[in-house]
Amino acid sequence: MRPSPDVRTAEAWRDFGTRLRQWRRRAGLTQxxxxxxxxxxxxxxxxxxxxxxxxxxxxxxxxxxxxxAGGDLVD
Known part of the structure; x- marks a missing residue:
């Protein structure tokens, strides 16, 4: 069974957030x-x-x- 659109959306938001945090920390910046x-x-x-x-x-x-981030946050 495929996840609902809401579940996929929530997963995409979390994935973006994880990547954003990684890039921010690499840059040595605070929120x-x-x-x-x-x-x-x-x-x-x-x-x-x-x-x-x-x-x-x-x-x-x-x-x-x-x-x-070379497009990683836009994909």
Whole structure:
């Protein structure tokens, strides 16, 4: 049986959050520093990393550029 769309969406959000956290840590930045640089509050970055908030594509692109993730946060 295939997972429901809601389950797949939640898994995708968590996967993005995990990758975002890894790239942020590699860059040596805090959630607050990342948030400031992309125009979001640190609590929003925390929610993204925990997979509880959808990432709009323009934000994903800014995060990918900031963290030099080479497209990993946009795929």
């Amino acid at each position: 607050a520093q990342v948030g400031t640089r992309v125009g979001y509050d640190h609590t929003a970055i925390s929610k993204l990393e925990h997979g509880t908030r959808k990432t709009p594509l323009p934000l994903a692109r800014r995060l990918d550029d900031l963290l030099t």
